Amino acid sequence: MSRRVAAPLPVALNRESADPLPRQLADSVRSAVHRGALTAGERLPSTRALAADLGVARGVVADAFDQLIAEGWLTGVRGSGTFVAAGLRGSIADGASRAADVAAPANIGRPAIRLDTGTPWLDERLRAGWSRAWRTVAAARMPAGYPDPRGLPELRAAIADHISRHRGLACAAGEVLVTAGTAHGLALALEAMPSGPVAVEDPGYRAAVATIASSGRSVVDVPVDQEGIDVESLAAAADDVRAVYVTPAHQHPLGFAMSAGRRVALIAEARRRGAAMIEDDYDSEFRYDVAPLPALAQLDPERVIYLGTASKTLGPGLRVGWLVATAAFVDDVGGRRDARHDAPPWPAQRALLSMLDDGYLTRLVRSARRQYATRSQVVQSALAPFGELSGGAAGMYATLSLTRSTAARVARRALADGVEVPLLADYCRTARRGGLVIGYGGVSDVDFASALNIVVRELRAESAGR
Numbered sequence: 081m082s083r084r085v086a087a088p089l090p091v092a093l094n095r096e097s098a099d100p101l102p103r104q105l106a107d108s109v110r111s112a113v114h115r116g117a118l119t120a121g122e123r124l125p126s127t128r129a130l131a132a133d134l135g136v137a138r139g140v141v142a143d144a145f146d147q148l149i150a151e152g153w154l155t156g157v158r159g160s161g162t163f164v165a166a167g168l169r170g171s172i173a174d175g176a177s178r179a180a181d182v183a184a185p186a187n188i189g190r191p192a193i194r195l196d197t198g199t200p201w202l203d204e205r206l207r208a209g210w211s212r213a214w215r216t217v218a219a220a221r222m223p224a225g226y227p228d229p230r231g232l233p234e235l236r237a238a239i240a241d242h243i244s245r246h247r248g249l250a251c252a253a254g255e256v257l258v259t260a261g262t263a264h265g266l267a268l269a270l271e272a273m274p275s276g277p278v279a280v281e282d283p284g285y286r287a288a289v290a291t292i293a294s295s296g297r298s299v300v301d302v303p304v305d306q307e308g309i310d311v312e313s314l315a316a317a318a319d320d321v322r323a324v325y326v327t328p329a330h331q332h333p334l335g336f337a338m339s340a341g342r343r344v345a346l347i348a349e350a351r352r353r354g355a356a357m358i359e360d361d362y363d364s365e366f367r368y369d370v371a372p373l374p375a376l377a378q379l380d381p382e383r384v385i386y387l388g389t390a391s392k393t394l395g396p397g398l399r400v401g402w403l404v405a406t407a408a409f410v411d412d413v414g415g416r417r418d419a420r421h422d423a424p425p426w427p428a429q430r431a432l433l434s435m436l437d438d439g440y441l442t443r444l445v446r447s448a449r450r451q452y453a454t455r456s457q458v459v460q461s462a463l464a465p466f467g468e469l470s471g472g473a474a475g476m477y478a479t480l481s482l483t484r485s486t487a488a489r490v491a492r493r494a495l496a497d498g499v500e501v502p503l504l505a506d507y508c509r510t511a512r513r514g515g516l517v518i519g520y521g522g523v524s525d526v527d528f529a530s531a532l533n534i535v536v537r538e539l540r541a542e543s544a545g546r
């Protein structure tokens with residue numbers, strides 16, 4: 081076989097990760113071979129050259145190569161270099177061979193690329209803003225004693241300002257409670273509400289369902305259509321339903337915005353039964369066609385408990401979110417947290433405050449919005465031929481409706497090619513919808529393109545009956 085010289089290796093190392101560098105490098109090279117970015121017979125750079133390129137010790141590269149040689153991905157030919165193993169016939173991504181034909185080592189580990197809906201894209205060019213915030217935290221003196229269980233007063237004011245600018249939801253600092261994210265905010269709200277079942281959208285957000293169930297309440301499934309939660313079905317639900325959890329800005333996972341008419345009907349129904357509404361406004365910063373519809377909370381601030389999160393802008397690792405409700409409700413929740421010393425960690429709050437104050441978060445949102453708008457269009461044009469697509473105007477995922485069996489086959493074959501795509505069926509409880517929920521936030525441009533190619537290839541094969 082002729083041996084070709086590899087282009088610069090498509091690898092990325094994260095020095096802040098707890099994963100040792102040799103393991104990261106091995107993962108990265110394995111993934112490049114697996115998705116076809118490196119093909120059989122291709123020559124890798126020498127350990128010395130690659131170490132210099134990556135700015136790591138030569139031993140890091142040697143360890144990674146040794147590992148991959150042991151696994152069978154690479155071969156080392158003494159005196160002439162390291163090559164992608166000849167047994168890996170053709171590129172997986174170019175469609176020349178099906179994954180099953182490839183003599184891949186059995187233990188591939190995690191899928192190379194996850195098209196999940198929960199991980200945002202972070203503009204690396206803005207990384208200095210993140211570092212600046214944590215330097216501020218390091219330089220500050222942590223206050224003695226437990227933090228205020230409702231959150232730092234300055235942060236509550238900054239969040240109130242942020243959501244009034246981004247969401248048009250006017251609120252005061254006293255109406256904001258800092259949480260550890262949406263599910264935590266939901267759990268805190270449920271604790272302070274009268275007992276009774278909670279209605280949810282079906283299909284819907286799994287973590288919300290799990291949180292409601294673990295609060296000891298029963299969960300009532302309500303169907304969803306293009307306008308949002310079906311209020312007629314809700315009206316037919318048991319009288320003791322005390323709260324309704326909804327995602328009006330961007331129904332999760334179908335991607336529709338709740339229509340104005342449906343909002344009015346929902347509020348009327350909630351009033352009729354004396355129920356609260358819990359509005360999960362998880363990604364409304366990202367809307368590409370028109371400004372997001374006003375928050376439900378604007379229409380009935382006394383009855384709606386509004387939940388927001390930093391997970392979609394800064395990342396779910398920070399575990400910071402917020403709850404907006406009447407000051408009395410916020411103080412009640414704060415009192416319950418106080419009794420068990422549950423308060424938001426000071427460093428994360430202080431860092432978020434700094435990111436809000438110096439405009440980092442706003443810049444991050446602006447650049448991510450541009451990125452998602454572009455990716456959304458690419459996804460729309462690539463997948464539209466295969467079925468009905470929804471969710472393209474907002475957020476970081478699109479939902480392709482398919483039969484359940486087609487979706488399952490496509491997802492299984494994509495997974496064999498190293499791409500994990502969530503199934504719409506997994507978000508359903510009593511609903512019987514099928515499709516793929518394609519998240520395009522937390523992947524690099526290269527991975528996004530190759531994963532989409534793989535999904536399209538499998539959809540094409542499915543349409544062609546192969």
Ligand SMILES: Cc1ncc(COP(=O)(O)O)c(C=O)c1O
Pocket residue numbers: 197198199260261262263264285327332360362388389390391392396400401
């Ligand atoms: C519907 C919905 N709400 C909220 C979140 C974020 O949750 P948290 O703030 O707990 O990270 C997600 C994340 O994927 C989501 O899909």
